[in-house]
Amino acid sequence: MNAIPKGKVGLWAGAAAALVILPLAWGAPYPMHIMITILIWSFAYTSWSMMGRFGLVSLGHGGFMGVGAYVTALAWNNLGLSPWLGIPLGLLCAALLALVVAWPCFRFRITGHYFALVTLALSGIVLQVIVATRGLTGGSLGYTPDRVPGGSSIIAFQFTDKATWYLIALAVWAAGLVIWYAVERSMMRYALEAISEDEDAAAAAGVNVTAEKLKITVISAMMTAMSGALYCQYQMFVSPDTVSGISVSLQMVFAVVVGGLYVALGPTIGAVITILLGEALRIGFGPSAVGWDNLIYGLLLVVFIIFLPQGILGSIMGALRRTPARASA
C-alpha cells in the first residue's frame, strides 16, 4: 500500500465528485435512503475492521454503537444538550467503556477467541442496561429523540432533507476511510501487525503491546459510537435490537468478512452487498421475507469463512495483485 500514483489522483477526484453530485442530481427519496443507510453502516463496519484486521475480533461493537446512539439521544431529550455536544459525549462514554473492558483484557493477555467472548459480554451488558432502564430509555420499545418544530435544525442535528443527510453520511464515511489510511501508513500498523503475529516477540522488539492495542480499540470504539449516533439522528428512532446487542455485533463481523477484512473498501462492499440483499429480499418477497435475509446472511458467512476468508473485494484485489506480478516475473 504505497502512496497513490499521481496519474490516479484525477481518477479519485472524479470518483469523489461523482459520489457527491450524481445522487444529489438524481434525488429520488428511496435510492437516497438506501445510499445513506449504506454509508452509515459502511462507516460502522469500517470502524469494526480497524481492530478486526489486526486480529482483535470484538463481538462488543454493538455495545459501542448503542452507547453512541443512546447517550446522544438521552442528552438531547433530558438535558437539552445539542447533539453537537451530545455526540462527543457519547464518543467519550464509548471510549471509557472500551478502556474499562479492553484494559484488563490486554493487560492479562486475553486474546483471540477469549477476547471475542469477553467482548460478547459487553454487548450483552449494554443491551440489558438499555432494557432494564426502560423508564429512561423506553426499553425494548425503542427511543425517539424529540423533534424540533419544523423538522430541521442545525443545532438539533435534525434534517428532513435526504440530500443533507446524504452529504453528512458521505463526509463521515470518507473520514472513516481517511482514518483507515492514516492507520495503514502509521507506525502503529506495523506494531499491531507484529502483535497479531506474536505478542511476545513484539514486546521483546520494544512494542508496548497493551498501549498499542488500547489505542486502536479506543479509536475503533469511538468511530462505532459515532455511527450509532449518526444512525439515531438519521432514523430518529433507535431500539436496543437495531443498535446494540449480539446480533448487531455479529452483523458487523459478517459484513466485513464478506466484503474483505484487510482492504479499505472491504467493509463498504460488505455493507452494499448485505443491505442491497436485504432490500431485494424485502421487495421481492414482501412480508413473507421475514427471516430470509438473515438466513442467507448466515449461510453466506459460513461459506465465506470456509471458502473465501479474504472476502469478495480482498480476493479480487489479491487476484489482481498476483496476476501482474506473475507476468513480470
Place this chain on the structure above:
Amino acid sequence: MGFLDIFLVEALVNGLLLGGVLALLALGLNLIFGVIDVAWICYAELVMFGMYAMYYFAVVYGLGYWIAAPLSIAGVGLMGVALHLLVISPLLASAPINQLLATGGVLFFLQSLATVMFGIDFRNLGIRLPTIEVADVFISYARLLAFGAALAGMVALYLFLTRTYVGTAIRAISQDRQIMALMGVDTRRIYVITSAVGGALAGLAACLLVLQYDVHPFVGLSFGPITFMICVMGGLGNMIGGFIAAFIFAEIISVGGLYLDLEWGYVFAFVFFIAMMFVRPEGLLARRS
C-alpha cells in the same frame, strides 16, 4: 423483615435450581471446547431447536413428554454432528477466530431458519407443573425437575468420560491433540462423538427449559451469552470451573432480580463477569498457560 427473608430464601433456592440448568448448558459447551478447541457460539440456538422439537413432538404430533424427550435429544445430537461435519471440520486447520465466526454465521442461520419454519409466535407445551411448598418457600416443580435432570446428566457425562474407552480417549485428546493421533486414536471419530454428546446435552437442556419458558426463534439470545460467560469465567474447557461459575451466576441473577428487575439481575451478572476479569483472570487463563 421476616417477610423479606422468605423471599430471599426463595430467590436463593430458585437461583440454585436455575444454576443446575445453566451448569448443564455450560457443560456441553465446555466439552466441545475442551476436546475440539472450538467455541460453538450457536450453542443456545441448538437448544432452541431442541425446544421446538419438544413442542412439535409433544404437542403437534401428540407423542407425550417422555417419548418426545429422547427424540429431541437425539435430534439435537444429530444437529451437533451435522454442525461439526459441515462447518467445523473444514475449518479445523484455520484460525480459531474463523471457527468462532463461522458458528456465529450458524447462529444467524438457525435463528432465521426457525423464523421461516416456525414463525415468530411464542409456543409452549401447555404443561402447568405444580408448585411445591417447603417451609413457606414456594419451589416450582419444573425447576426442581430441571435441576435434578441436569445433575443426573452431569453424573452420566462424568461416568461416560471416566469409565468408558471412548470417554478416556476424549479426555486424552483434550489434554494433547497431536500426541493422541500418533497413539492411534482416530481424532475425527472422537470429534464426531464429542459433537454428538455436546449436541445431546443441548437437547437435554432443551427438554428441561421448555417446561419453564416459551420457545420462539430468539429465545437463544436470552441464555446464550450467559452460558458463554459462565464458561469463560470458569475457564473455557474447564468443566468444574464452569459448574461453579454457573451457580454463582444463577444466584446473582436470581437475587439481583429479586430486589430490582430481572434485567438488572443480568446486568449485575455481566458486570460481575467483567469485574472478575480484573480480579481473577486465572479463571480465564486456566487452560492456556
